[in-house]
Amino acid sequence: MDDVTNRAPGKRPGALPEVRALTVADIRASLAEGAADFARCPGIGLTIALVFVIIGLAITTSLAWLHEPWLIYPFAIGFPLVGPFAAVGLYEVSRRLEAGQTPTMREVLKVIWAQRRREVSWMAFVMLFVFWIWMYQVRLLIALILGRMSFATLDRFFHVVTTTPEGWLFLGIGHVEGAALALVLFSITVVSIPMLLDREVDFVTAMLTSIRTVLASPLVMLGWGLIVTLAVLAACVPFFLGLLVVLPVLGHATWHLYRRAVV
Numbered sequence: 001m002d003d004v005t006n007r008a009p010g011k012r013p014g015a016l017p018e019v020r021a022l023t024v025a026d027i028r029a030s031l032a033e034g035a036a037d038f039a040r041c042p043g044i045g046l047t048i049a050l051v052f053v054i055i056g057l058a059i060t061t062s063l064a065w066l067h068e069p070w071l072i073y074p075f076a077i078g079f080p081l082v083g084p085f086a087a088v089g090l091y092e093v094s095r096r097l098e099a100g101q102t103p104t105m106r107e108v109l110k111v112i113w114a115q116r117r118r119e120v121s122w123m124a125f126v127m128l129f130v131f132w133i134w135m136y137q138v139r140l141l142i143a144l145i146l147g148r149m150s151f152a153t154l155d156r157f158f159h160v161v162t163t164t165p166e167g168w169l170f171l172g173i174g175h176v177e178g179a180a181l182a183l184v185l186f187s188i189t190v191v192s193i194p195m196l197l198d199r200e201v202d203f204v205t206a207m208l209t210s211i212r213t214v215l216a217s218p219l220v221m222l223g224w225g226l227i228v229t230l231a232v233l234a235a236c237v238p239f240f241l242g243l244l245v246v247l248p249v250l251g252h253a254t255w256h257l258y259r260r261a262v263v
Helices: 024-040 042-065 069-086 088-098 105-117 120-145 154-163 165-189 192-198 203-216 218-236 243-261
Strands: none
Touching: 024 042, 024 088, 024 218, 024 243, 042 069, 042 088, 042 105, 042 243, 069 120, 069 154, 088 105, 088 192, 088 243, 105 120, 120 165, 120 192, 120 203, 154 165, 165 192, 165 203, 165 218, 192 203, 192 243, 203 218, 218 243
8 A cells, every 4th residue: 555645535526524423422532542552552653752842842941931821721722733734644643543454653754754745734834824813812911911010931931921900801811712712713723723634625624624524513523622731731731741641542532433433
């Protein structure tokens, strides 16, 4: 089998794939299958997750060094926004396991590298653009609401936002805006990236299919989004080290959820 080009064909041009309504049982089954895939290929999952742990640590260290430690909190909150793209290699592992193959790190890296010439690269641009908007609006809110306050350390920032009326306003507006951005990005990416890896379709078709999947099972999919967000946030607390397990399990689980949702 060709490592890169042998993917499930899409439907006729202009036709959107069918989507199924999902249930809570599908979420539980996908998580169980995700954990099983990680147990079968732990080395690949740990390696991919380690890259993002290092990236997270490097960025937070840089923010502290640049005397902007207050951006560490919104960065950690926004970090899950790029999670679907981070899991491309994990989707490929699950795809190969599902096909009865034994994936290797070399094969997975080859597939990841090949995505630069496929539609996944456009989705990466969309996700990074939304993440940039998230970080920009945080800086804007800081300037508009907390501009007269001083917080040279992360501890001082938390003190300001948790003990002052201006800080409460900042948290309220910031979290509402962040939730709106997260909902939009979740809706367009929850199945689009595994779909682009699996099928020869354009990224607009993949995004529309992802939105239709969310609309077909809104409460279940919002529950899945909440599980992913809380798990990733919890994993980020101990220096991002929890991502070594959480990211692979959720990545593999997302693949299986996609396979249940899209016909």
